[in-house]
Amino acid sequence: MYSQLKNIDIFKPLTNEALERLAAVSKQVEHPKGTILIHADKTEPHFYILERGIARAYSDGENQQITFWFGQSGAVLFSFNSYINNGPGYENIELLEHCSLIQIKLTDLFLLYDKHLEIANWGRKIAEQELIATERRLIDRAFKGAAELYQDFVDQSPELIKRVALKHIASYLGVTQVTLSRIRATHK
């Protein structure tokens, strides 16, 4: 496990000693396309790092389903509210392709946070990076129109455009599929 984690970006800032501690509680798992890895309204016991494949997080509303996150290899993947408040969350996470992931039990991770300074700071930085990315999105939404958000998405995530259904991208951008279709028809 140790030599496998070594190659994943998110583990690279860690010393060998810390990496060994994490490797000791890590497990590699694979799941087929369509698997719902994280369920809304359940307290999910695991934390994942996506090694290969893509995933999306979504919430179900009354008459719509909204995708608000996409993950590619290297992404961390967990139920925010399970991880942070040990309670059931609001997001489902679906694997959009066959995926391989590193799985860590939250209970194991929390024990390491409480014992190991370096790992606690590693966990702090994970939360901080997610935070700044999420706030960036909130602000981008405010300043940019749907057409510009779409263009940014194409530029920044060329892989996802190819591999993800447009209906998911539409809700990610905050518009209906019809509007996204109009944008695509205009801007080409």
Next chain:
Amino acid sequence: MYSQLKNIDIFKPLTNEALERLAAVSKQVEHPKGTILIHADKTEPHFYILERGIARAYSDGENQQITFWFGQSGAVLFSFNSYINNGPGYENIELLEHCSLIQIKLTDLFLLYDKHLEIANWGRKIAEQELIATERRLIDRAFKGAAELYQDFVDQSPELIKRVALKHIASYLGVTQVTLSRIRATHK
């Protein structure tokens, strides 16, 4: 300083020993209404906890200014990108009233993170709480219309409604001031 921090919610989970370490690098400051405490495009060297007063974070666009955060007493207040990536940020933070704050130098805080396990985990939890709140807002925006977001804001932040200009609240909710005015006229 120690006995003062003791009364602030965010410090309450800490042991006396950790609190003393933080108190040693904390300083109380006051600033009048209108002060821009954090400047976009500057690497800001401080982290603040708001003791008394209210504040807002905003970004300037070409022909608009968008408020995306409000803070009341107990809130943490810092330039995300200075804190997280040691670079200039995108938000200005303005004090909307005369405020008293606890000020900590980021360099002092980072030294504590690297030496003190409990404080590192305290910092991790701060980022996590901000993260979950920010993501909640992103999702609420997707599922709720402006009228419902306004009603939620009134219910959850009755103090802010009284003390903050409606133009700031409008941009916080993601609509123009005209639309907010229409909502207010309809829902009463």
Next chain:
DNA sequence: ATTATTTTTTAACATTTGTAAAATGTTGCC
């Protein structure tokens, strides 16, 4: 290959929200 299923696009129309400008209300100051 053909059919079935799902996704994406297009169309017509309704609704919401934005823009700009004027009218009204509020606050603070001399």
Next chain:
DNA sequence: GGCAACATTTTACAAATGTTAAAAAATAAT
């Protein structure tokens, strides 16, 4: 009190997006 500066509401119109339904295109299944 009265004036100036600023905030909020209102109005009329324009633009953007949503809704519904259907057609076209793409994908998957037999």
